[in-house]
Amino acid sequence: MRGMDKPRNSPLVPDAVSAEILRHDWGSVECGCGRPAEHLEETLWNAAEGHPAAFHALEGHVFAGSRLRAPAPAACGVLMAVWAAGPPRLATREALLWTLLALLNTEDDGSSHEAGLYGQCAAFIRTGLPGLHRERAAAPGSVAAAYADGILALLDLSV
Structure with a gap:
């Protein structure tokens, strides 16, 4: 099995989120900290269970300063699966939105011919537009609402 020795199961994590975490070969991607990214799996499980600190713990691994790191698109896919599942706790939604905003506040590393890490993350985030508009309203x-507004503005979709 990729990543962890045995699959993690949690009644707090919807099947779609579990599937998104487990579909990635985290060990084959270099993390922003320089190690294989398989250690991010545990952090993403904790985020999926609704622990706000887990979202903030992605800093330095998925993004650092103004740069995205290699596991960013896969982690963003997991974050958007969590968003689509509709986290009920306000603290979890705020932490998730903060993380999405941080991802979009990075430099675009793509070119006109490829999406790059930034373009891939932005594409994942666009899948959650209806929920972002609802959160803002x-x-x-x-x-x-301020985080959602910032995300929509960075995607140039604030109207």
Whole structure:
């Protein structure tokens, strides 16, 4: 089995999110910290279970400063699966939105002929546009709405 010795199971993690985590060969990708990215699997499981600190723990591994790292698109796919599952806790949604905003606040590493890491992440995030618009409209002036607004602005979809 890729990544972990045995598959992790959690009643808090929807099947679609589990499948997204398990479909990637994390060990074959170099993490932003320089090691194989298989250690990110545990962090992503914790994020999928709704632990806000797990989202922040991706910094330095998936993105660092203004640069995305190799596992960013796969991690973004997991984050968007979590978003699509509709995390009920406000703290989890805020941490997830903060992470998506941080990913979009990086330099675009693609060219006009390829998506690059940034383009791949932006494509994943675009799949969650309806939820982002709902989050922004649900509680104007809230932290979550501000993050959603920032994401939409960076995608140039704020209207």
